[in-house]
Amino acid sequence: MKPRIITLVGKNDQDLAETSKKFMLALNLEEMKKVQKHFEELGRNPTDAELETIAQTWSEHCVHKTFSGIIRKDGKEIDHLLRTYIIKATTELNMPWCRCVFEDNAGIVKFDDDFDIAVKAETHNHPTALDPYGGAGTGSGGVFRDVMGVGAKPILSTDVLFFGPPDYPHDKLPEGVLHPKRLMKGSVAGIRDYGNRMGIPTANGGIGFDEGYIGNPLVYAGVVGIMPNNKYVRNPKPGDMIVLVGGKTGRDGIHGVTFASLELTTDSEKTSSGAVQIGNAIEEKRVLDGQLIARDRHDIPLYSAITDCGGGGLSSAVGEMGKRIGVRVELDKVPLKYPDLEPWEIWISEAQERMILAVPKGNVKEVLDIFRNENTDATVIGEFTGDKKLTLIHEGDVVAELDMGFLHKGVPRVMREARFEKAIETDPGFTERNEYNEDLKRILSSPNVASKEWVIRQYDHEVQAKMIIKPVQGYSGPGDACVIKPRNDSWKGIVVSNGVNPKFCSDPYNMALSSIDEAMRNNLCCGGRRIALLDNFSWGNPEKPDRLGALVESVKACHDGSLGFQAPFISGKDSLYNEYSLGGNDTISIPYTLLVTAVGIIPDIRKAVTMDLKREGNPVYMIGKTKKEMGGSHFYMVNGLDGGKVPGVNLARAKGSMDSLVSAMDSGIVRACHDCSEGGMAVTAAEMTFAGNLGMRINLKNVDSESDEDYVILFSESNSRFLVEVKKGEEKEFEEIMGDHTRRIGEVTIDKKLVITGTNGNEVISEDAEELKRAWKMTFDW
Amino acid sequence: MSWVVGIGYNEGVADPVGSNTKKDIEDLRIGKVRDVKALQTFFLDGDVTREDVERVCKDLFVDNVVQFYNFGEMKGDGSHVENLVKDRGVWVVEIMPKPGVMDPVGLSSERAISVMGVPGVKSVGTGTTFVIDGDFSEQEIESVCRKSLANGLVQNFRFRRLE
Numbered sequence: 001m002k003p004r005i006i007t008l009v010g011k012n013d014q015d016l017a018e019t020s021k022k023f024m025l026a027l028n029l030e031e032m033k034k035v036q037k038h039f040e041e042l043g044r045n046p047t048d049a050e051l052e053t054i055a056q057t058w059s060e061h062c063v064h065k066t067f068s069g070i071i072r073k074d075g076k077e078i079d080h081l082l083r084t085y086i087i088k089a090t091t092e093l094n095m096p097w098c099r100c101v102f103e104d105n106a107g108i109v110k111f112d113d114d115f116d117i118a119v120k121a122e123t124h125n126h127p128t129a130l131d132p133y134g135g136a137g138t139g140s141g142g143v144f145r146d147v148m149g150v151g152a153k154p155i156l157s158t159d160v161l162f163f164g165p166p167d168y169p170h171d172k173l174p175e176g177v178l179h180p181k182r183l184m185k186g187s188v189a190g191i192r193d194y195g196n197r198m199g200i201p202t203a204n205g206g207i208g209f210d211e212g213y214i215g216n217p218l219v220y221a222g223v224v225g226i227m228p229n230n231k232y233v234r235n236p237k238p239g240d241m242i243v244l245v246g247g248k249t250g251r252d253g254i255h256g257v258t259f260a261s262l263e264l265t266t267d268s269e270k271t272s273s274g275a276v277q278i279g280n281a282i283e284e285k286r287v288l289d290g291q292l293i294a295r296d297r298h299d300i301p302l303y304s305a306i307t308d309c310g311g312g313g314l315s316s317a318v319g320e321m322g323k324r325i326g327v328r329v330e331l332d333k334v335p336l337k338y339p340d341l342e343p344w345e346i347w348i349s350e351a352q353e354r355m356i357l358a359v360p361k362g363n364v365k366e367v368l369d370i371f372r373n374e375n376t377d378a379t380v381i382g383e384f385t386g387d388k389k390l391t392l393i394h395e396g397d398v399v400a401e402l403d404m405g406f407l408h409k410g411v412p413r414v415m416r417e418a419r420f421e422k423a424i425e426t427d428p429g430f431t432e433r434n435e436y437n438e439d440l441k442r443i444l445s446s447p448n449v450a451s452k453e454w455v456i457r458q459y460d461h462e463v464q465a466k467m468i469i470k471p472v473q474g475y476s477g478p479g480d481a482c483v484i485k486p487r488n489d490s491w492k493g494i495v496v497s498n499g500v501n502p503k504f505c506s507d508p509y510n511m512a513l514s515s516i517d518e519a520m521r522n523n524l525c526c527g528g529r530r531i532a533l534l535d536n537f538s539w540g541n542p543e544k545p546d547r548l549g550a551l552v553e554s555v556k557a558c559h560d561g562s563l564g565f566q567a568p569f570i571s572g573k574d575s576l577y578n579e580y581s582l583g584g585n586d587t588i589s590i591p592y593t594l595l596v597t598a599v600g601i602i603p604d605i606r607k608a609v610t611m612d613l614k615r616e617g618n619p620v621y622m623i624g625k626t627k628k629e630m631g632g633s634h635f636y637m638v639n640g641l642d643g644g645k646v647p648g649v650n651l652a653r654a655k656g657s658m659d660s661l662v663s664a665m666d667s668g669i670v671r672a673c674h675d676c677s678e679g680g681m682a683v684t685a686a687e688m689t690f691a692g693n694l695g696m697r698i699n700l701k702n703v704d705s706e707s708d709e710d711y712v713i714l715f716s717e718s719n720s721r722f723l724v725e726v727k728k729g730e731e732k733e734f735e736e737i738m739g740d741h742t743r744r745i746g747e748v749t750i751d752k753k754l755v756i757t758g759t760n761g762n763e764v765i766s767e768d769a770e771e772l773k774r775a776w777k778m779t780f781d782w
Numbered sequence: 783m784s785w786v787v788g789i790g791y792n793e794g795v796a797d798p799v800g801s802n803t804k805k806d807i808e809d810l811r812i813g814k815v816r817d818v819k820a821l822q823t824f825f826l827d828g829d830v831t832r833e834d835v836e837r838v839c840k841d842l843f844v845d846n847v848v849q850f851y852n853f854g855e856m857k858g859d860g861s862h863v864e865n866l867v868k869d870r871g872v873w874v875v876e877i878m879p880k881p882g883v884m885d886p887v888g889l890s891s892e893r894a895i896s897v898m899g900v901p902g903v904k905s906v907g908t909g910t911t912f913v914i915d916g917d918f919s920e921q922e923i924e925s926v927c928r929k930s931l932a933n934g935l936v937q938n939f940r941f942r943r944l945e
Contacts, residue, residue, distance in 0.1 A: 131936050134884075170810060170929070181809065182930065185802075250882065278879070278936065280886035338882070352884070375893075782805065 003047035003343065003399040008036045023048070025055035030412050038406055049344040049392055049400040056312040056348050057319060058411040066542040066551075066576055069414035073552055078418075081552065082572075085559035086535060090568040097530065098568055104234065105149035105308060106225070107570030109532045109599070112492055116229045118152035121222030121534050121597045123575035127253075127277070128219045132178065132186025133193075134278040136161075138352055139221040140194040140202075141279040145308035148288055148355065151232055151295055152225030155464060156484050157195050158204035159221050160498055160595050161187055162538075164214035166447055166780075174215060174580070183217045185782075190279075191221070192458045197281035198288075202459035203467055203482040204496050209447040210503070212591040215580025218538050220595050224496055226486050231295050236305040236358035238325050238386030242318060243303075243364065245371045245378045246287040246354040250337035252277040253313075253350030283353040283376065290374040291355065294367055302363040302370075309354040314381075315347050317356040322384050323408045328391040329382035331399070343394040358384060416542060420549030423506050425631060427644040430711055436682070437767050439715070441775035442638040443679040444686060448503075449634060450779035451478065468493055468605045469526050474612025476773070477691020480525035480675055481598075483608045493605035495528030497598045502591040503632035503678075507646040508550040512557035512594050517649045517719040519598035520565055521675035524658050525722065527608045527665050528600025533562065535572035535596060540589035542576045550592050558594075564651030565658075567598070609665055611674035613692025616750040618671055618728050620696060622681065623657050623742045624721030626705035628712050634679045635715035647719050654720035657741035661722065664737045672725035680715040682765060684723050686754055690773035695753045698746035700764070710758040714765070784828060784856040785835045787843060788821035788866035788911050795848045803912060806930045813918035813926070821866060821911040823876065824891065825856060828904035842894055860940050867913050867944060873923050875931055875941040878909035883936045 006019065016032040019025070027035070035054055039046050046054075056062065064082070071078040078084050082102075090101055099116055100108035106120035124139025136159075144154045164180035173179060178186075184207070195202040200223070294302045309317045314334070318327055331346045341349070359367050364380060371378035385391070390407060392400040433439075443449055456471050461482075469483035481497035499519030504511035516533065523531055535558055540547040562569055578590040602608055630636050631644035664670050672692070676684045681703070689696045700713045707713065725748060726734045735742065749755075754772060758764035791797045799820035807815045824843060826835060839851045854865025863874045879885050891906040912931060914923070923941050932939040 131933050133933075134936060178933075179809075179929075182806070185806075186933075250884075252884065278884035278886065280884060280889065282886065282890055782802070 002397060003049060005045050006048055006051055007045050009040050009045050011036065023051065025051065026059060027055050031058060034410060034412050038410065047399055049347055050402055052344040052348050053315050053319070053390070053400060053402060054407065056315045057407050059312070060576060061311050062316055063411055064574060065414045066416065066548070067574055069416060071416050071418050071548065071552060073418035073420070073549060078552065081555055085555045086562070086569050086572065089559045089562035090570065092563065093566060093568045095568050098532070098570060100232070101568065101570040105146040106152070107532065107534065108150060108232065109570060110229070111226065111486070111494070111601070112490065114228060115226055115487070116232070117494060117599065118147040118150050118225040118227060119223070119532065119534060119597070119599050120146040120571055121220055121536050121595065122146065122573050123536060123538055124219045124221060125216060125538060125575050125578060128183070128187055128217055132183045133190040135190065136187035136219045137190030137194040137279040138277045139219050140191050141281065141284055141352055142310050143221040143223045144198065144200060144284065145310065145355065147223050147225030148291060149306060149308035151301065151306055152227035153288065153292060154200045154223050154225045155466060155486055156204070156224040156496060157200050157202040157222065158496055158498065158597065159191050159202060159219070160205050160500060161207045161220070162213045162218040162502070162593065163209055164211055165209050168214065177215050180214065187219055188455050188458060194279050194281045196460045196463070198285045199463050201461045201463050201467055203461035203471055204498065206498055206500065207452055207455065208500065208502065210591055212588065215588050216578045216590050218590065218593060220536055222534070222597050224494060224599060231301055233301050233303065234305050236321055236325065236384050238384050240304050240358040240360050240384045241364050241380045242327065242329065242382040242384065243357040243359050243367055243378055244334060244354060244381045245290065245357065246376055247280060247283050247351055248335045248337045248377065249341070249346055249349045249351045251341065251345060251349060252352065254345055254348060277350060277352050279352050286374045286376040287353060287355055290371040290376060293370050302367050303357040303359050305358040307356050309356060311350060313347065313349045313351070319390060319407065321356060321358060323404050326385040326387040326389045326404055327382060328385050329393065331392055331394045333379055333381045335377050335379055343392065343399045347392060416548055417545045418548035418552050419545040420553055425643065425645045427630065428641045430639070430641065432709060432711060434762065435764050436711065436714055437765055439635060439638065440682050440686060440765055440767070441772065443634045443683055444772060444776040445779045446634055446638055447779055449679050449683060451476065451777045452780060453777070454780040454782050469608050469610060473610040474691035475693045477612045477687055480522040480611055481528060483526050483602060483605055485605050491604045491606060493602045493608065495523050495526050495600040495602050497522030497528070499596045499598065500593060502593040504646040505592040506631065508553040508592055509557045510646045510648045511592065512554035513561050513649040514647055514719050515594050515596040516558070516561035516565065517654060518675070518677055519596040520567065520658060521720065521722065523598045523600040524661055525609065525611065525673045525675050527602045527662070528598070529602070529662050531567040531598050531600040532570045533567050533596055533598055535569055535594065537574040538578050538590060538593040539574065539576050540579045547589065554592065554594055561649070561651065565655055607665060607668065609670050609673045611672055611688055611691060613688050613694040613696065613725055613748050614671040616694060616748050618725050618748045619731055619744050620698065620746040620748060621724045621726055621734065621742045622703055622721065622745045623661060623724060623738065625718065626681070626703055626713050626716050626721065627718045628707040629716050629718050630712065633715060633717045635711060647717050649719045657720060660738045660741055664734055667733065667737065669727045669730035669734055670724055671727055674723050676721040676723065677717065680717050681721065681723065682714040682756065685756070686772045688723060689754045690769040693752065693769070695749035695751040695755070695769060696746060697749050697755045699757045700759050702743055702745040704743050708759045710764045714756065783830060785826045785830060785853050786856045786862045786866060787824040787826065787835065787839055787851055787853040789844055789849050789851045790819055790821045792848055792850055799910070803931065807926055810926060810929055813916055813922040815914060815916035817915040819913040821913065823909040823911045825878070825907040825909065826903055827907070829902040830900070834900045834902070838895055838898070838900055842891070842898065860942060863911060863942065864944060866911060869913055869915070870944050872944055873914040873916070873918060873941055874944055875912040875914065875923070875927055875939060876909060877932045877937050877939050878907060880936055880938055
């Protein structure tokens with residue numbers, strides 16, 4: 001098959017734009033002109049393979065144009081958003097336990113003297129919108145390969161999902177959009193089948209709902225991996241062979257990457273079928289097994305570099321690995337699912353379950369044998385050259401010959417306008433009620449808060465037999481974080497948690513800070529410390545200044561929060577263009593969503609704490625101050641109220657209280673700990689009560705609050721707060737450790753009732769724990 | 783001969799896919815559904831003897847404690863469902879992946895069948911056959927397929943009434 005030449009030289013602007021559209025390149029005019037100029041200088045036109053390679057390498061998904069571009073906001077220029085804020089904080093913190101940050105497929109931090117932890121979280125939103133089962137499943141498969149791509153073994157999976165309301169009326173659904181319930185069931189099944197079949201425990205996560213996700217659901221897949229700290233290699237040399245292992249290549253996911261850089265339209269359902277893939281977890285398990293043998297059989301790995309084929313396929317994997325030295329690939333050597341693929345299709349196909357290894361010539365036979373013994377394909381498809389060129393051969397013809405410098409450095413930097421105006425906060429106000437039993441139950445059964453046990457029980461969180469603190473605690477209580485003990489010969493554990501607060505997106509700065517605070521809190525609840533963070537932005541179209549302005553605000557908050565908590569960001573990802581066009585000018589943008597994943601260490605898992613109440617008579621303490629921050633609260637939501645101040649974070653106080661809490665946990669006097677988040681303190685107390693099959697008595701007068709209104713103390717979602725059950729008799733020690741961060745507010749009772757006395761002395765909540773649990777569990781009784 | 787195998791749960795054993803699908807159809811508020819059974823379906827393409835299909839069913843596909851199987855010769859028009867489904871007065875919907883869409887369970891089955899030493903199997907595809915007892919017009923059942931049972935992007939479906 002001779003390469004097709006695409007004429008760019010001599011074309012006018014309109015022709016260039018049409019060419020980009022016709023071939024689904026998603027390159028803008030400026031980029032097309034840059035390509036045109038490059039080929040004018042070469043005195044020829046590009047081949048289809050060359051143009052596709054450039055489009056893929058320059059896609060938003062791969063180069064993160066927005067985060068690395070120039071942003072003009074308030075008359076100032078921000079040169080490289082990521083470096084200016086997030087990476088700057090990590091550099092300033094300069095933690096000695098950070099091994100590899102913002103460089104490779106995954107962030108790497110130290111676990112102990114022998115092992116490192118690799119962590120990564122990613123989105124797979126657009127494919128999931130079209131086919132939830134395949135999209136969410138391959139999201140998991142893809143992120144597992146990310147940690148495999150630094151040589152680690154995946155030991156834990158975490159998934160956070162967002163959908164439209166599960167009871168949304170079918171007749172109101174826009175054309176071409178799948179119903180939220182169907183999306184949720186399909187996504188959960190996809191994640192379940194991939195994780196369970198591959199034998200990776202899915203032990204942590206969350207699911208949120210908002211009308212803003214109707215046309216554009218979010219799927220965040222995260223993974224933690226572990227590796228010996230002397231086995232990380234990333235140094236391909238000229239002469240090394242390129243070995244492709246794993247699945248065969250088909251037309252899967254062609255243009256998946258460029259597709260992610262476009263808004264979904266009503267036509268997406270029909271035209272994007274190529275962008276959907278179904279995962280094969282068993283194949284990936286075979287690849288992983290082979291890879292671990294290749295890594296560990298000798299003192300040093302048999303490969304000199306390894307990476308996964310993800311978005312952009314071979315083009316991204318091989319191109320990235322060889323960008324400093326040059327590669328030559330023979331495309332006809334790539335094993336195909338079916339014949340007659342065009343060379344460029346082979347090159348950019350996003351077929352799943354494939355890895356690329358750079359293997360020194362002397363090791364090639366051994367590597368091929370290892371993978372073949374695992375019953376998976378392993379094929380030499382080319383070599384690293386040293387000529388700093390990307391050369392693609394198909395049936396003896398050169399189908400692409402590109403200069404690596406132009407390919408990887410040539411992309412014009414985008415210049416974008418950002419604008420942000422803080423919304424005026426008007427609190428709608430609320431007239432106090434005599435009691436709040438119904439409000440509490442309505443919040444407990446609202447989809448965001450309600451029990452997700454229906455989902456959790458489908459995921460295998462026991463496989464590999466390393467889970468210590470699991471997602472369901474006590475009598476069906478919702479855990480804050482999960483704790484895993486990766487080594488048989490050590491008590492040290494890894495604590496994984498998440499924080500995400502799209503309900504606060506009217507104030508993106510405080511939304512981001514709240515997400516960080518929540519991720520930290522959840523981690524702390526189980527005893528985590530020395531926390532590393534991952535950011536994951538799902539945003540609207542960055543070419544619209546208000547969206548970008550909000551993004552800048554939240555990125556600033558990441559910088560400030562990271563420094564404040566002394567928790568460095570080590571990796572991240574962004575998924576922009578999450579907008580759904582209904583035709584015409586109206587678009588639905590998703591609520592700005594920042595997922596913060598926190599990975600902490602606990603020196604001794606025997607000191608880890610769960611959230612269920614343990615024994616009657618124990619005192620209950622509250623950490624942190626309650627403020628009148630009802631904006632985005634679930635209390636306002638169930639009462640149909642809008643507006644109000646979004647919770648902020650006092651970083652110095654928060655950090656101080658969290659450090660003290662860790663000391664208290666280490667001294668062994670904390671019996672249970674649960675953070676106050678969605679639904680506020682009342683929900684926290686209810687969950688601890690029914691999870692412990694005990695009762696709790698609280699007096700609101702004792703709570704440290706700036707407001708004396710009962711509904712604020714009960715339901716405000718102020719950050720940096722915890723409820724803590726302390727061992728009876730250790731009150732003095734706890735109070736000494738915590739200083740002015742805590743107040744005693746009540747005690748654990750035997751009567752299985754939650755009784756809360758208001759500031760006026762009347763019982764504002766008095767309800768059986770069983771009744772609260774029933775409200776909490778009925779929503780997802782699917 | 784090419785064959786189609788349908789595997790369901792014995793009477794009295796919970797059929798989670800079937801009962802979940804029933805709830806999904808109820809959510810649509812189309813027609814009236816009384817009961818849904820789901821049969822995991824395997825399409826054995828090639829030249830396979832009846833005895834060999836029987837063996838593959840017993841030794842590979844079926845959990846003999848809680849499941850049953852039926853099979854019949856594959857027919858291009860889908861009339862093989864008459865052999866898979868014993869009920870009458872029901873709608874039968876077949877869902878299968880579109881050509882070219884990855885079918886990991888099918889691929890694993892192919893490998894397993896070849897390890898068993900069963901000759902003649904060219905390829906294995908998988909799908910689901912739903913047996914729907916309820917009141918639906920032809921248009922309504924098609925709408926149920928589109929809105930809930932099949933994703934037109936990656937799956938084909940076909941349905942027929944068994945009288």
